[in-house]
Amino acid sequence: MDFPAFPDAPPLLTPEEKQELSQPNCSVSRYKAILEEKTAAYDDLFHALYPIEKLVKGLAAVYDEALQAAWIAKGLALENNISLLAVGGYGRSELHPKSDIDLLILLDDDASPENEKIESFITFLWDINLDVGHSVRTVTQCTEMAAHDITIITNLIESRTLIGPADLLANLKLNIDVAHMWDGHTFYKAKIEEQKQRHAKYQNTAYNLEPNLKECPGGLRDMQVIDWVAKRHLHTHRLSALIDKNFLSEDEYIQLKGAVGHLWRIRWALHMIAGRKEDRLLFDHQRTLSKVFGFEDDDLKRNVERFMQGYYQSVAAIQQLNDLLLQHFEESFLLIDEEDTIEIINERFQICNGQLEATSPTLFQDTPSAMLEMYVLRGNREDIKSIRANTMRQLRDSLDLVDDDFRTNRQNTDFFLDIISSRYRLTSTLRSMKHIGLLGRYLPEFGAIIGQMQHDLFHIYTVDAHTLQLVENLRRLWLPEAKQQFPISTQAMRHIPKPELLYIAGLYHDIAKGRGGDHSELGCVDAQAFCERHRLPKKDTDLVVWLVRNHLFMSVTAQRKDISDPEVIWEFASYVKDQEHLDYLFILTVADINATNPTMWNSWRASLMRQLYLETKRALRRGLDYPIDADMQSDEHKQRALEIIIERNVDIVDAENVWNKIEEEYFIRSNGEEIAWNTEAILRHRPSEKPLVAISPLGGRNFSGASKVFIYTKNNKHLFAVTATLFEQLGLTILDAKISNTTDNYTLDSFVVMDINDNETSLHLDKGRITFIRETLTEQLDNPSLYESVIQRYTPRILKIFNSPATAHFVSQPEEVWSAIEVTAPDRPGLLALIGQLFMNQNIMLHKAKIATLGERVEDTFYVTEEDGRLITDPERMDTICTLLKEKIDRFSQAMD
Numbered sequence: 047m048d049f050p051a052f053p054d055a056p057p058l059l060t061p062e063e064k065q066e067l068s069q070p071n072c073s074v075s076r077y078k079a080i081l082e083e084k085t086a087a088y089d090d091l092f093h094a095l096y097p098i099e100k101l102v103k104g105l106a107a108v109y110d111e112a113l114q115a116a117w118i119a120k121g122l123a124l125e126n127n128i129s130l131l132a133v134g135g136y137g138r139s140e141l142h143p144k145s146d147i148d149l150l151i152l153l154d155d156d157a158s159p160e161n162e163k164i165e166s167f168i169t170f171l172w173d174i175n176l177d178v179g180h181s182v183r184t185v186t187q188c189t190e191m192a193a194h195d196i197t198i199i200t201n202l203i204e205s206r207t208l209i210g211p212a213d214l215l216a217n218l219k220l221n222i223d224v225a226h227m228w229d230g231h232t233f234y235k236a237k238i239e240e241q242k243q244r245h246a247k248y249q250n251t252a253y254n255l256e257p258n259l260k261e262c263p264g265g266l267r268d269m270q271v272i273d274w275v276a277k278r279h280l281h282t283h284r285l286s287a288l289i290d291k292n293f294l295s296e297d298e299y300i301q302l303k304g305a306v307g308h309l310w311r312i313r314w315a316l317h318m319i320a321g322r323k324e325d326r327l328l329f330d331h332q333r334t335l336s337k338v339f340g341f342e343d344d345d346l347k348r349n350v351e352r353f354m355q356g357y358y359q360s361v362a363a364i365q366q367l368n369d370l371l372l373q374h375f376e377e378s379f380l381l382i383d384e385e386d387t388i389e390i391i392n393e394r395f396q397i398c399n400g401q402l403e404a405t406s407p408t409l410f411q412d413t414p415s416a417m418l419e420m421y422v423l424r425g426n427r428e429d430i431k432s433i434r435a436n437t438m439r440q441l442r443d444s445l446d447l448v449d450d451d452f453r454t455n456r457q458n459t460d461f462f463l464d465i466i467s468s469r470y471r472l473t474s475t476l477r478s479m480k481h482i483g484l485l486g487r488y489l490p491e492f493g494a495i496i497g498q499m500q501h502d503l504f505h506i507y508t509v510d511a512h513t514l515q516l517v518e519n520l521r522r523l524w525l526p527e528a529k530q531q532f533p534i535s536t537q538a539m540r541h542i543p544k545p546e547l548l549y550i551a552g553l554y555h556d557i558a559k560g561r562g563g564d565h566s567e568l569g570c571v572d573a574q575a576f577c578e579r580h581r582l583p584k585k586d587t588d589l590v591v592w593l594v595r596n597h598l599f600m601s602v603t604a605q606r607k608d609i610s611d612p613e614v615i616w617e618f619a620s621y622v623k624d625q626e627h628l629d630y631l632f633i634l635t636v637a638d639i640n641a642t643n644p645t646m647w648n649s650w651r652a653s654l655m656r657q658l659y660l661e662t663k664r665a666l667r668r669g670l671d672y673p674i675d676a677d678m679q680s681d682e683h684k685q686r687a688l689e690i691i692i693e694r695n696v697d698i699v700d701a702e703n704v705w706n707k708i709e710e711e712y713f714i715r716s717n718g719e720e721i722a723w724n725t726e727a728i729l730r731h732r733p734s735e736k737p738l739v740a741i742s743p744l745g746g747r748n749f750s751g752a753s754k755v756f757i758y759t760k761n762n763k764h765l766f767a768v769t770a771t772l773f774e775q776l777g778l779t780i781l782d783a784k785i786s787n788t789t790d791n792y793t794l795d796s797f798v799v800m801d802i803n804d805n806e807t808s809l810h811l812d813k814g815r816i817t818f819i820r821e822t823l824t825e826q827l828d829n830p831s832l833y834e835s836v837i838q839r840y841t842p843r844i845l846k847i848f849n850s851p852a853t854a855h856f857v858s859q860p861e862e863v864w865s866a867i868e869v870t871a872p873d874r875p876g877l878l879a880l881i882g883q884l885f886m887n888q889n890i891m892l893h894k895a896k897i898a899t900l901g902e903r904v905e906d907t908f909y910v911t912e913e914d915g916r917l918i919t920d921p922e923r924m925d926t927i928c929t930l931l932k933e934k935i936d937r938f939s940q941a942m943d
Contacts, residue, residue, distance in 0.1 A: 059112065524536075604651070690719065
């Protein structure tokens with residue numbers, strides 16, 4: 047259909063079409079054709095930027111007319127005691143292209159319904175592909191059910207008659223009126239509890255990787271909660287009526303309508319793209335949506351991030367107004383009968399019934415510094431439950447006073463440092479300041495990252511949400527219950543002299559994300575400026591800037607370097623220089639990893655961080671004048687192993703005979719506990735038997751989830767590729783691998799593995815599975831030639847979206863015992879086995895592997911030599927290996943997708 051770009055109203059059914067669809071003999075195909083034609087016309091108007099509210103209302107009106115026609119065609123219009131009602135979202139006259147159409151067929155209590163006609167009507171709606179939810183009830187049945195079900199009463203509040211006697215709905219609404227059921231207090235509390243439970247399903251954050259624009263905090267459902275409560279309490283039928291009742295200002299109403307309209311446009315486009323009802327912003331949809339909304343340059347990642355930043359800003363606006371209005375409703379509806387208990391704090395603030403309140407309606411206009419003072423008071427008084435809605439609204443209306451003069455004012459900078467040093471509720475205070483807009487105004491550099499997402503699977507929160515989560519993690523380390531999960535971090539936290547410097551470094555560690563360039567270096571500039579503006583001493587400023595610059599240094603060292611190498615530890619300790627810097631960096635790193643993605647902090651990463659911290663601490667105590675002696679470390683590990691095996695009554699001579707056959711690097715890079723465990727297993731094993739496979743949980747308290755697998759068998763260049771393939775088949779992912787050889791042509795392979803699908807599933811908790819894995823590995827490794835092909839498993843949908851080219855390059859090491867190759871590639875099942883096969887085909891000997899999976903990509907480091915043990919140093923040979931790795935991985939990734 048050809049409509050002008052902006053008609054006065056979107057198209058409805060013509061009189062001729064309504065007449066045609068009302069005929070009993072009108073075909074299913076004709077109904078479909080007309081509805082598809084109308085929907086296509088609406089989609090065209092959507093692309094022409096026609097006002098979304100008119101489209102949503104107009105499409106509902108189209109379906110009103112189609113349903114009315116079908117009702118007539120099926121003979122139901124002749125009944126005078128039955129009505130067709132729209133309920134739910136459709137009852138609000140809101141419809142998106144693939145939305146549910148919720149109907150109630152309402153009967154008079156004395157009616158004898160024409161069941162065959164009703165069934166024929168509903169069947170017909172299904173035949174024309176309408177997603178109909180329906181119920182058939184009498185007025186009394188509806189009344190009885192509404193009295194006990196918050197969902198039903200909510201749906202009925204929004205119901206409207208499509209066709210049939212209007213008095214049926216009028217009688218029903220009298221029955222369910224607030225005077226008879228669900229009084230204002232009860233209804234409000236039920237909707238608040240319902241919202242809390244819904245938010246909890248989404249971890250109480252709107253900033254998920256693939257958010258649900260309807261159900262997430264700040265989503266469309268939050269706006270509807272406001273509407274429902276207002277209708278029940280204030281008997282309003284329009285959101286704008288809240289302006290007249292002084293619950294919303296005109297500016298807030300415009301902001302709320304704009305945010306809802308933006309989400310409606312996204313939802314409309316999402317339905318068009320998916321071809322079905324869809325409220326989740328899946329990654330693949332985000333890419334298409336960014337184009338629909340005009341982000342069309344060549345930088346796909348940046349386009350998605352810009353589109354999603356707009357989404358998150360709209361969600362934040364709805365969430366802010368939802369919080370503000372619901373608090374206002376509570377004060378107006380629930381607390382109105384309470385006798386006020388008031389405590390005067392100073393001439394500017396008082397506490398009224400546990401809520402902080404400005405003493406003057408023009409306080410912030412008269413004294414702008416009070417905006418920050420209010421949060422200082424909140425952070426130092428445990429008895430302040432919240433801030434009153436009228437005070438928050440006054441603050442919100444005064445934000446334009448936060449300018450450069452405000453930011454450099456000595457009193458204000460002192461207030462902000464007081465907030466950072468708050469005794470109570472620091473993170474909830476910072477979140478409140480962010481939601482109301484004050485934090486982004488006072489720190490414009492923080493304002494720039496609000497809603498800034500990163501289009502990958504590693505960072506599951508926006509930069510601002512991640513930053514405040516990091517600060518919350520730092521604060522939690524003061525709590526007694528944190529000691530069990532983070533024993534070293536909590537101990538270190540109590541030794542640092544100024545925790546507030548950690549909070550500042552946390553606020554600024556990712557402040558430069560989204561600008562391009564090295565965010566660590568760019569962030570240093572902002573951190574330096576903050577510290578100088580707030581008059582921090584030079585020593586404190588230097589520490590904050592150092593932490594921002596190096597906030598990734600410890601995690602990169604732990605996950606990508608061989609921290610069993612004494613030279614690596616000495617190099618790291620030399621950079622850190624002293625225990626104070628080590629403690630600050632360690633605590634910040636642990637909090638950062640846990641704030642990036644909760645699944646990233648598993649037993650293996652915990653053990654790596656613990657090992658690096660403790661080894662560096664020992665190195666600092668020894669002094670940094672000379673590197674740690676490798677022979678001394680080997681002797682220490684052997685001595686510890688001897689102590690353990692003596693306790694277990696193992697013959698020392700037998701143990702030393704085993705050790706004499708193993709290369710020295712094994713003892714340098716294996717601790718005493720691991721050496722003792724391997725030695726006992728080898729001594730119990732008869733050489734004539736099949737390969738030895740032993741499995742043990744990752745050692746140390748508080749570590750669950752990872753397990754060690756030790757394999758002792760005849761050397762075979764196929765072995766790593768075959769083992770990697772078998773682990774894939776068994777549903778295990780390799781986190782670390784160490785391979786050592788003996789003089790009698792045996793190999794000692796040690797792997798740290800976890801379950802592919804659940805990083806916190808510890809194998810040692812499932813004895814049956816351990817037995818199956820051990821038996822399978824033993825049998826299959828006994829004949830590795832049968833398992834040379836790489837397994838190809840299903841690649842999860844979300845991984846297929848990310849398929850960037852692989853990279854591979856050799857990197858230098860502090861002491862080059864082995865050559866190191868760093869490989870970055872999309873995460874795909876079978877990738878490690880593929881790399882193992884390539885090493886085998888190129889006659890490369892693998893000695894150790896560090897495996898790091900970061901969301902949708904892997905960043906692996908392989909320590910290798912030529913087959914005869916020589917370092918790989920020839921540039922042409924190195925280039926050939928890297929080129930083959932990149933080409934083979936890229937072909938493999940494309941084939942898996």
